[in-house]
Amino acid sequence: MGGAGLRATARVEARADGRGGTALPVLDGEGPLALRRTRTRSGGPAARVTLVGAMSGPLGGDHLTVEATAHEGARLHIDSAAATLALPGQGGEAARYDVRISVAEGAELRWLPEQLISVRDSDLRLSTRVELAAGARLVLREEQVLGRAGEAPGRLSSRLTVCRAGSPLLDQELAFGPGAPGGWDGPAVLAGHRAVGQLVVVRPEYERSGPVAAPLGKWAVLTPLAGPAVLVTAVAPDALRVRRTLDAALRDLA
Structure with a gap:
């Protein structure tokens, strides 16, 4: 990638405030x-932060980064005000969103943004990396x-990479659209659908007893991971059905 895009x-950092709540220093x-x-x-002790898109993007050539840290005992919930649109740039360069x-330890973070929409002729490389302490919670x-x-x-x-106490829980790569490896739209992957979603839930109590592998209705499947965590993967014709499926799974899991 060249250097013409926006950086x-x-x-956001969250810390326990000593009064049962969470501060955002x-x-x-x-x-x-x-x-x-x-x-x-x-309500409750969590701090909620909303990511507001002040401009269109990411455009081709842009490199956007979000860094979120929940320190010991903090509870941080992050969502977004609207969907993110990956848009083509003038030079045909790929965009990055990290x-x-x-x-x-003892902290919780919920990362629940709106959908990412891959617009025609765009090229986006999305990378999400999560580092968890042994007693951390994640949605x-x-x-x-x-x-x-x-x-x-x-x-x-x-x-999407999730590590807990230095050991990997999940390391998953997906690629869709023009130029992606063959078969991405075939029966073994999307089967012609146009919306996909992942939900990862990490809870220390799953070490004692966690959910078992199971289909979740027509559009999703739950898979236990190698640790106190589960992955729900949904594929559906549209974003609304993916969201409803993941919301139902989240109500049951967390």
């Missing part, structure tokens, strides 16, 4: 990545939509 980083956004502290839906999450949802209504998708490459 921007958003950073760092809440800093740049360019299209604006962060706002918002009211939690259910998410880096760190959760300390992470990612959803990808291949093209807007009636539109062919762009190129989308996604890597």
Whole structure:
């Protein structure tokens, strides 16, 4: 990639405030990545942060980064105000979107953004990496939509890596759209569908007794991971059915 695109980083850090709540000593956004502290839906000790897209993007050639840290005992919930659109740039370059999450002992982080939409002729490399302490809790949802209504998708490459206490729980790569490895749209992968989602839930109590592998209705499957964690993968014709499926799974799991 060349150097013509936008570079921007958003950073949030959460710390236990000593009064049963969570403080946000760092809440800093740049360019299209604006962060706002918002009211939690259910109250309680968690701090909620909403990622607000201040500009369109990422465009081809851009490199956007979100860094989120929950220190010991903190509870941090992050969502977004709207879907993210991966858009083509003038030079045909790929864009990068990196998410880096760190959760300390006794802390909880929920990463629940809106969908990522891969627009025709775009090229986005998405990378999400999570580092968890042994006693950390995580709820992470990612959803990808291949093209807007009636539109062919762009190129989308996604890597999701989750490590706990230095050991890998999950390292998954997906690639869709023009130029992706053959078969991405075939019966073994998307089977012609245009929306896909992943939900990762890590809870220390799963070491004693966790969910077992099972299909979840028509569109999803639950898979236990090699540790106190589960992965729910959903593939459906549209984003609404993926969201409903993952929401139902999340109600049961967390």
